[in-house]
Amino acid sequence: MNGRHAGNREGGRFAVAFLVSVVLHLALVALAFLGQHLSGAAPPDPRIIDVSLVTLPGPGSPEPEEPAGPEAPVIEPEPVETVSPPEPVKKKPPKKVAEKPRKNVAGEKKKKEPIDNRLKELREKVGQEPRDDLRRALARLQEKVKQGPPSDLYKRTGPGAGTYGAPMTPYEEYLVRIAGIIQRNWSFTPRLIRAGTVVEAYVALTIQPGGSVSNVTFDRKSVSEYFNDTVLKAIEKSSPLPPVPEEVRRREALRIGLVFTPQGIE
Template identity: 35%
Template sequence: MNAGPAHPPTFLRGDKAYRRQFLWTSVISAVCHGALFMGLVFSPDLTPARRWPTSVVNVSLVSLPDLGKGAALNPPAPKEARVPEAKKEYKPVPKKKAPAPDLKSKPDTISLAPKKKEAKTSLKKKTYKPDKAIQRAVENVHENVQEKAQPRASDLLEKALADLKRKVNEGPPGTGGGQGNGGGGKTGLDQMDIYKIEIAYLIQQNWAFSEQMVGGRKDLEARLVIKILPDGRISDMFFETKSGNAYFDDSVYKAVQKSDPLPPLPRGYRRPSYMVGLRFTPSGLN
């Protein structure tokens, strides 16, 4: 169809386009070469990441837990049944101001109240005695986790459980229950290395960060310094540098808060506290 009169003009235009294209290609080629060399010289680990068919975030990891809305909604059924019961029992539901404890007398409340308290103390004050409560809290989370079918979360849980048990027993800190990485090494050095891996893992597991929230930015970085007491409590935490993105900074702060208390410092560590910096970047998202 193009054989007719349409042909010559396209050809001419093509000629011009060729010349321009050639120029462009040379320029682009030169720039690319330059960039490539610069890249190789300054950050060799950058180049592979920039290859053409970049793959997006690991889809399966994220979509695994929530198979559908229904899945998340069905499990609480037993709980749902309990709620109306409770309501029947207290008809004069207190107004906003009247707090629930005033009326506490029914079994539900009793089971709930201590749970709350222990959870609180375990987070902030660090009391070891009520190990039952800790157990229960852990079980609670455990159930939660199992329902959501998060394989890695349950790993974390085992670990957290081991940590908790260790704390409760006040026993010698057998080097990293979950890690089990060369328990023989009794020098402070080895123990600290393992300890750092351990806390990094714990904090990472508690770090909830939605990349959507920051529009997929990868250039964010925040540094947080924490002071850990021998029993694992975090006695001090502050930003050394913030990312400038309030949501990102918040998310890392919360991650550390959620991880408090950390496992106790290794026995061999004889200082009154351990100060360490945490550097958060969302780069792992990709």
């Protein structure tokens, strides 16, 4: 009897302990959620450096926007080019050839003071120029984004492009048809694209009269390499496309442009 009583008592204790354990676990889970909530929702995103191919104004830039009057002397390595006496090359090892002319020129024409002044000027320029450059690059990027499609290939007419209710031209019908085929062959998971980023790829491709696809180029790549890859794979998978209808065929091959977004093909 005593043993049974003791057993019952221990069973009761175990039930209480189990209940306490459940409560503790629930509290722990709640604390974890609450901790995240209190510590500012999501953990701070790690620093991401996006590298894009932007040409900054410089020696290779296409259009120097500001007349760099006083900055002209920047192209002062001239003395280096002009002073190339062959004699020092004979006397000294070839490694020092590049340095020596400078020293010689500087030693003859300019003293230390002018060099210091020039150094100061250069430092000032280095301190100022990058800001202007960055501003210009940013402005150019913003303009580019505002511009819209990179070429006429992406301009649409007919239904859904302003003229509401108008019948589709054969070209548009063909475009819709091939967009549907590519869409079906296109598989990508939107979860793998960073939230908040605008992903859009402008792809131009040539369709031969028989339907085979060639010369696939990105007029504008999206920021996600994964997205770009899936787009290319979808186009490769869709080739050959249906033959180009005769009424659409202007020349031998048809060059079209498609805009890929996570929502679909435009």
